[in-house]
Amino acid sequence: MDLPISDAPPAPSADEAGTALRLMLLIRGFEEAAEAAYMRGTIHGTMHLSIGQEATAVGICLGLRPTDLITSTHRGHGHCIAKGADVALMFAELSGKEAGYCRGRGGSMHIADIGSGNLGANGIVGGGIAIATGAALALRQQKRDDLVVCFFGDGASNEGVFHEALNMAALWKLPVVFVCENNKYGMSVSTERSMAVPDVAGRAAAYGMASARVDGNDVRAVRAAAFTAFARARAGAGPSLIEAETYRIRGHSRSDRNRYRTREEIDLWKSRDPIARFERHCLDEGLLDAERIDALRAAAVAEIEAAIGFADAAPSPDPATLAANVYAEAPEAA
Amino acid sequence: MDLPISDAPPAPSADEAGTALRLMLLIRGFEEAAEAAYMRGTIHGTMHLSIGQEATAVGICLGLRPTDLITSTHRGHGHCIAKGADVALMFAELSGKEAGYCRGRGGSMHIADIGSGNLGANGIVGGGIAIATGAALALRQQKRDDLVVCFFGDGASNEGVFHEALNMAALWKLPVVFVCENNKYGMSVSTERSMAVPDVAGRAAAYGMASARVDGNDVRAVRAAAFTAFARARAGAGPSLIEAETYRIRGHSRSDRNRYRTREEIDLWKSRDPIARFERHCLDEGLLDAERIDALRAAAVAEIEAAIGFADAAPSPDPATLAANVYAEAPEAA
Amino acid sequence: MDAVTAPVREISYADALHEAMRQAMAADERVFLLGEDIGVYGGAFQVTRDLVHEFGEARVIDTPIAELGAAGIAVGAALAGGRPILEFQFSDFATLAMEPIVNQAAKISYMLGGRARVPLVIRLPSGSGTGAAAQHSQSLEAWFAHVPGLKVVQPATPHDAKGLLLAALDDPNPVLIFEHKLLYKAKGYVPEAPYRVPIGKAALRRPGRDITIVATGIMVQRALEAAGVLAESGHEAEVIDLRSLRPLDGETLIASVARTTRLLVVHEAVKSFGIGAEIAALIAESEAFDRLDAPIRRLGGAECPIPYNPVLERAAVPQVDDIVAAASALIERGE
Amino acid sequence: MDAVTAPVREISYADALHEAMRQAMAADERVFLLGEDIGVYGGAFQVTRDLVHEFGEARVIDTPIAELGAAGIAVGAALAGGRPILEFQFSDFATLAMEPIVNQAAKISYMLGGRARVPLVIRLPSGSGTGAAAQHSQSLEAWFAHVPGLKVVQPATPHDAKGLLLAALDDPNPVLIFEHKLLYKAKGYVPEAPYRVPIGKAALRRPGRDITIVATGIMVQRALEAAGVLAESGHEAEVIDLRSLRPLDGETLIASVARTTRLLVVHEAVKSFGIGAEIAALIAESEAFDRLDAPIRRLGGAECPIPYNPVLERAAVPQVDDIVAAASALIERGE
Numbered sequence A, B: 001m002d003l004p005i006s007d008a009p010p011a012p013s014a015d016e017a018g019t020a021l022r023l024m025l026l027i028r029g030f031e032e033a034a035e036a037a038y039m040r041g042t043i044h045g046t047m048h049l050s051i052g053q054e055a056t057a058v059g060i061c062l063g064l065r066p067t068d069l070i071t072s073t074h075r076g077h078g079h080c081i082a083k084g085a086d087v088a089l090m091f092a093e094l095s096g097k098e099a100g101y102c103r104g105r106g107g108s109m110h111i112a113d114i115g116s117g118n119l120g121a122n123g124i125v126g127g128g129i130a131i132a133t134g135a136a137l138a139l140r141q142q143k144r145d146d147l148v149v150c151f152f153g154d155g156a157s158n159e160g161v162f163h164e165a166l167n168m169a170a171l172w173k174l175p176v177v178f179v180c181e182n183n184k185y186g187m188s189v190s191t192e193r194s195m196a197v198p199d200v201a202g203r204a205a206a207y208g209m210a211s212a213r214v215d216g217n218d219v220r221a222v223r224a225a226a227f228t229a230f231a232r233a234r235a236g237a238g239p240s241l242i243e244a245e246t247y248r249i250r251g252h253s254r255s256d257r258n259r260y261r262t263r264e265e266i267d268l269w270k271s272r273d274p275i276a277r278f279e280r281h282c283l284d285e286g287l288l289d290a291e292r293i294d295a296l297r298a299a300a301v302a303e304i305e306a307a308i309g310f311a312d313a314a315p316s317p318d319p320a321t322l323a324a325n326v327y328a329e330a331p332e333a334a
Numbered sequence C, D: 001m002d003a004v005t006a007p008v009r010e011i012s013y014a015d016a017l018h019e020a021m022r023q024a025m026a027a028d029e030r031v032f033l034l035g036e037d038i039g040v041y042g043g044a045f046q047v048t049r050d051l052v053h054e055f056g057e058a059r060v061i062d063t064p065i066a067e068l069g070a071a072g073i074a075v076g077a078a079l080a081g082g083r084p085i086l087e088f089q090f091s092d093f094a095t096l097a098m099e100p101i102v103n104q105a106a107k108i109s110y111m112l113g114g115r116a117r118v119p120l121v122i123r124l125p126s127g128s129g130t131g132a133a134a135q136h137s138q139s140l141e142a143w144f145a146h147v148p149g150l151k152v153v154q155p156a157t158p159h160d161a162k163g164l165l166l167a168a169l170d171d172p173n174p175v176l177i178f179e180h181k182l183l184y185k186a187k188g189y190v191p192e193a194p195y196r197v198p199i200g201k202a203a204l205r206r207p208g209r210d211i212t213i214v215a216t217g218i219m220v221q222r223a224l225e226a227a228g229v230l231a232e233s234g235h236e237a238e239v240i241d242l243r244s245l246r247p248l249d250g251e252t253l254i255a256s257v258a259r260t261t262r263l264l265v266v267h268e269a270v271k272s273f274g275i276g277a278e279i280a281a282l283i284a285e286s287e288a289f290d291r292l293d294a295p296i297r298r299l300g301g302a303e304c305p306i307p308y309n310p311v312l313e314r315a316a317v318p319q320v321d322d323i324v325a326a327a328s329a330l331i332e333r334g335e
C-alpha cells in the first residue's frame, strides 16, 4: 500500500525553512568538527559520519513534537541534533567527558538525549527497530497521541528483527514510523549485493504496511512523506515505512578505504548536496535571503566552536565511578 | 512473481498414484499408532501429529530424488516417511530405543534419516530454514544438481530467520524450495492474529522469489507446484516458496485443549480429508481400483504393526553411553 | 524457613506465579504480559491461564513466534515507561533473543550514564525431566549471571516464586526468573497478600554442622531429601537455596562454609563453566578457604545435551542418591 | 615455548590467520569463508584481505547483515559436506546467532545419535581496548565453553592462531576461535608450512616455582610481563596459556598448581561466572587442593559493561600491575 502523499503539508514557512537549514548546517558542522577532532586525537574510538544525509534526519524531525520519541543508529549524530540535542553535550560525549550526554560512558555509538526524546543511537545494526516498536506500544498503553520514529539503514533491513518487528507493529497498528536511510551501502556491501529486491519500501507489503520512497537529499520531500505518516500514526491508522534515498559521502567509519565504490559515484552524489540544494530552493522561492543564510552559517559555526571549547574544557569521569549506573536505583531509593 | 504452474507435470501414473496413496496411508497409520502408544505410555515426552496434512508432505516428496535433501519440523513424521524413512526405525526412535534413527537420543522432535536425505526435524520453530539454505549452498558448491526442500509452518514465517535466509537464498539463487505448511495456526495463534498479511506466499515478493499458493489437501496440486519449483531449482533459476493450505486435525501437541478453535472448524476440515479425497479421485479416474486401495490400506496397517512390534522388542540405550557422540570423531580416526 | 513454619495456604508454584502477576496487574496498570500462547491457551505451562479474560488482550499479548522481536519490544516498552513481563515458552528460545537482553537491556542504564532504565521482567521455564530432548531442556542461567546489568533469580519454592516475581517488578532493572518446569506443580505455603522476597539473598533451608550443600532450583528439593538421608547416618548437612545468582549472596555462603568446613554445590546445568564454578571459586578465594577440611565438590549436569530416552535423561542430571554419595564422601574424607 | 626458542619468521596474528585460511582454501576446495565485509573490504580487521581476489566470490562470501541466517547457513553447509569458516565482525554480534550455534551446531551430532556432524569453524574478534564501547568490546567465551558439543579456543600468539585455525578445520565438530582485537597486530614466530596446534592442550609459556598464573588471550602477554617484574623481586611465576577452554587441559593446570602451590587466574572477561571460575573450581576439586598454600585468586573484568572513555576502559580490565600486585600478595601470604 502506497503512502498517500496527496494530503501533503503546506509548504514550509520562512521560519520553518530557517529551522531546517539551521539544523542541516549544524549537523554538517558537527560532523566535520568531530572528524577534525578525531584527526587531532581529542576523540578516540571510531565514528560514523552522516555528511550528505542531513536532509533525511531534518526532514523527518521537523514534524516531530518534543514528546515524540526516536531511536537512532550508529550513524546517529544527525538524528540527535535534529531531535533537539545540545551539540555541546554531544561533543563532550564524543570526547568522553563526564559532562557528555552519557557521562562519557557511551560515546558516538550510544549517544542519547532522553530529554529531547532520543532513546539512543545503537551499536547493533537493527538494534533500535524492535525497541522503537516497543516504545510505541508503551505510548499507546499510556493513551498518548505521541509517536516513535525508528531510523535504520538499508543494511539493517536484512536483519531478522526488521521482519519480526515490522510484522508486530503492523499487526497491532502501533504509532511508529520506520525510516530507512538507504545510502546504498551497508558498510562495503551495496544494496544490489545484499538485497534480492531493488528497494526497501517494497518490503512493507509483506506486512500490509503503508510505504513511500522519497529523495532523501530533498528535505521538502522527506518532510512531506513524514507529514502523512505521522498523521496516520497519531490517528491510530498504524505504522508506515519511509525509504529515503541518500548517500554517505564519507567512508563507513574511520577505517574505511573505499575499496568498494568509485570516485565518480561519490562525486555524483556530492553534486546532489542536500544543503546547497535547499539553500538554492530557499533563495529561488524567496523564503530566505542571502544575508539570512550567511547568518545561519555563521551561527552554526559559532555554536560548534563553542561546543568544542566546552568539550575540551570539561573534566573526564572519575575512575572511581567506573561501576556507577550499572544498575539503576529503585525509584523509592532515588 | 508467481510460480508458473503452466509447465505442470504429466498427471500421475497408476504407479505414482499408488505410491502417493501408500505413503499417505502410512503417515496416517504412523500418527495414529504413535498417538495410541503415547496413551499406552510406551512413548513419552510430547509429539506433534500431522494428521490431515499428509498430502503436502507426500505431494512434495514425490518429485524428490534420494540424493535431494529436506529439512523438517517439530511436526515431521510425515516428511520423514514421505522422504523414504523406515517406519520401524522411526517408531523405535519415538520409543527411545537404541535401534531408533537417533539411537533414542532425539525422539520425535529430532527424528532424522540422513540416509534418505532427511537432515532432521527441529525443535526450534524456523530452525531448519537457514540450515536448508546452507545445505543448498553446499550442494551448489559440490556442483550437484540436487536440491533442498525446507518444510516450515505458517508460524515460522514470522521468525526473523525466515527473512534473513530467504533473502540470501534468493540473492544467491540457491537450489532450495521453501514449503510452508499453512495449517492456520501456530500453536494457539491463528494466522490472522500472528501475521499482518493474509498469506505467506505473498511474502516471497520481499525477496523477488517465485511463489505459489496451493490446496495442501490436494496431493496433485502440491505435486504440480513442486514439479515447477524443482525444475527451476535444478536449472539454477533460484529458490521458490510454495504455500500449502492445510489443517492440523489434532491438537498442537499432546497437551493442547483446543481452546482457540471451534469444533465446527475442525469438522469442516475433516470433511476435506486429503486421503479420502485422493482415493475418490483415483477411483473416478480409474487410476486405482477398490481392491488395490484395500490392499494398500492392509499393507500400511501391517507395516505399522510390524514397526510397533520391532520398537517394543528393541533394547533401550545403555546408560553407560550417555555421553557418546557429543563430539564426532575425526574422519581419520573413524 | 517460612515455607516450613508458617500457617498454611498451600498452592502450586505455577499458581504462585499466576497470583503474583494477577495482583501486580491489578495494582499497576503499566504491568502487562508479552509472550507466545499466553492468552486463551494460558501459556505452555498454564501459568498465565485466564489472565487474558480478566485483563484483556491489550495487557496479555500473544506475540507471533518471534522471540528476538518480542524481547526487543519488551525492552523498548520498559524504556518508555511500561512494565512488561516477557515469557519465553522455553528458556532455550532465549538463544534467539540474547541481543536485546544482553546488548540492550543489560547495558542501557550504564551506556547512557544512568539517564535511562529498563525495568523488565523475563520469565524462563527451564530444565529437563519432561522428555522434550536437547532443545527444550537446557539450563542456561550461567550465561545471564555473567552479564553485569542483569539480575538473575531462580526460585525453588512457590513462596519465593511469588515473592521474587513481585520484587522483580519493583526493580528498575532487567530481572530474569528461571523457573524449573518440574516445579510448576510443586505445592507450598504462599501468603495471599502481596509480599516481596529480596533479590540477592540466599535462604537457609536446613541448618547443619557437617557440610554446606548449596543448591539451586529443582536441586534444592533434592538436596533437602539427601540431607534427610544423611541425617539417618548421623551427618548434619546444611542446605542453602541460592535463590539469586546475580547479585550473589557471598556473605551467607562464606559464613556457612566457614562453619561447616565442607562445600558441595549442586545444580542441574552442565557442570563445567556452570554457576557451581563461581560458587566454588568464591569460596576458594574467601577467608573460608583456610577452614576447608576437604576439597570443594560440584555436582552438575553431564557434559552432554539432554537426551530423549527417559533413563538417559535422568542419568544426565544429579539425583538424590548422587548428592548423598558426594556429601558422604566429603564428610568422611574430612574426618 | 616454540614461540620463544624456534628460528624466526615473524608475522602478525592477523597475517597468521590469513595464511592459515589461504593454505586451507588452496588445499581443500570444500573450505569457504562466510561473513560481513570479508570480500573487497577485507574484513573489519583486514584478516581476510585479498582472499576474494585469489579464490573468488563463490568461496569468499559477503553476507548481508544477517548474523542469525548466516550462522544457520554455515551449519547447514557443514551438515551437507561443506567446510565453512564463519567470521563474526565482532563477537558481540554472536548474540544474534546463539540459536544455530548452541541448539543446532552443538547438538546435532548427539541428537542424531552420531549419524551427522557439523564441521564448522567460527572466528570471533573480541575484547576491549579499541574505544568501541559496550556493544563492541565483550568477552563472551564462557557462554560457549559451557555448551557440550562445542569446542572453544583462544589463541594468544600468532603461532597458535595459525595452528589452532588449521586444527579447527580438521576437526569434525564446531570450533569457535576467540581472537582478541588487540592481538591482530602482535607479531611472533610462525612457520610457513601448514601445522596444527592440538585443541585441548594448554601451553607453558614461562616455568616458575612460586605461583601458577593461568591466563587467556590478551592476558597471556600481560601475565608474562608481570612475571618479568616479579622476577626482579625474586619471585618465579609460572605462566600457563590456557589456549583451549573446551576441552580444558585440567592435567597441565593441576600438575602446575600442585608444584607451585599457588594459583592466580587472569582473563579479560567479567570476573563473576567467567572462565576463571571454572579453573578455580577445577583446582579446588582436585588433588592440588591439599597443596595450596594460599587461597586461589582470580583477576577479571570489572562488573560493568565496557565504557567508552579510554581511562575507564583501561580500568575495566586487568593490567600488568594488577597481575603483579595480586601475585605478590599471594606469594607473600603463602610465605
Ligand SMILES: Cc1ncc(C[n+]2csc(CCOP(=O)(O)OP(=O)(O)O)c2C)c(N)n1
Residues within 6 Å of the ligand: A048, A074, A075, A123, A124, A125, A126, A152, A153, A154, A155, A156, A157, A183, A185, A186, A187, A248, A252, D036, D065, D067, D089, D093, D096
Ligand atoms: C548486528 C551488527 N552487525 C554488524 C555490525 C557492523 N556494522 C556496523 S554499521 C554496519 C553497516 C550498516 O549498514 P546500514 O544499516 O545500511 O547503515 P549505514 O552504515 O549505511 O548508515 C555494519 C555491518 C553491527 N554494528 N551490528
Ligand SMILES: Cc1ncc(C[n+]2csc(CCOP(=O)(O)OP(=O)(O)O)c2C)c(N)n1
Residues within 6 Å of the ligand: B048, B074, B075, B123, B124, B125, B126, B152, B153, B154, B155, B156, B157, B183, B185, B186, B187, B248, B252, C036, C065, C067, C089, C093, C096
Ligand atoms: C523458536 C521457538 N519458539 C517457540 C516454540 C514453541 N512451539 C513449538 S511448535 C509452535 C507452533 C509452530 O507453528 P507453525 O510454524 O505454524 O507449525 P505447526 O505447529 O502449525 O505445524 C510453537 C510456538 C519453539 N519450539 N521454537
Ligand SMILES: [Mg+2]
Residues within 6 Å of the ligand: A153, A154, A155, A181, A182, A183, A184, A185, A186, A187
Ligand atoms: Mg546503508
Ligand SMILES: [Mg+2]
Residues within 6 Å of the ligand: B153, B154, B155, B181, B182, B183, B184, B185, B186, B187
Ligand atoms: Mg501452523
